[in-house]
Amino acid sequence: MMLFAVPFFHSPGECPRLHRTQMEETVRRLSPESLGSRGIRLVEGYIDRLCLEPTDKAHFSYFLFEAEHERQIRDLFEPNRVEIRALERFSDLTRSAGDGRRSPGTGPRTQAGRD
Numbered sequence: 464m465m466l467f468a469v470p471f472f473h474s475p476g477e478c479p480r481l482h483r484t485q486m487e488e489t490v491r492r493l494s495p496e497s498l499g500s501r502g503i504r505l506v507e508g509y510i511d512r513l514c515l516e517p518t519d520k521a522h523f524s525y526f527l528f529e530a531e532h533e534r535q536i537r538d539l540f541e542p543n544r545v546e547i548r549a550l551e552r553f554s555d556l557t558r559s560a561g562d563g564r565r566s567p568g569t570g571p572r573t574q575a576g577r578d
């Protein structure tokens with residue numbers, strides 16, 4: 464499974480909290496039952512506290528998913544277009560860097576096969 468982030472910037476006037484039916488549909492789509500049937504796991508969604516209080520500042524919320532393909536995440540937000548970023552785990556990257564330093568040139572456990 465790969466990790467995907469969906470950053471979601473919006474103005475106070477565009478906040479999903481203001482659109483009740485749209486909000487209910489999003490909550491339904493992102494429920495564990497709905498996602499599970501699509502083979503997606505919501506790691507967590509992080510909702511900007513500014514979404515919850517009156518403000519003039521832009522809001523920034525952030526969702527983190529596990530899925531096999533980016534298009535599964537894209538389908539989730541149709542018809543809205545969202546930005547999707549594939550992520551690497553920091554711990555995976557730092558672990559392999561550490562291995563490289565400790566055992567240079569040993570074994571096939573290098574970049575081969577990663578791409």
Ligand SMILES: [Zn+2]
Pocket residue numbers: 473474475477478479480511513514515522523
């Ligand atoms: Zn908001």
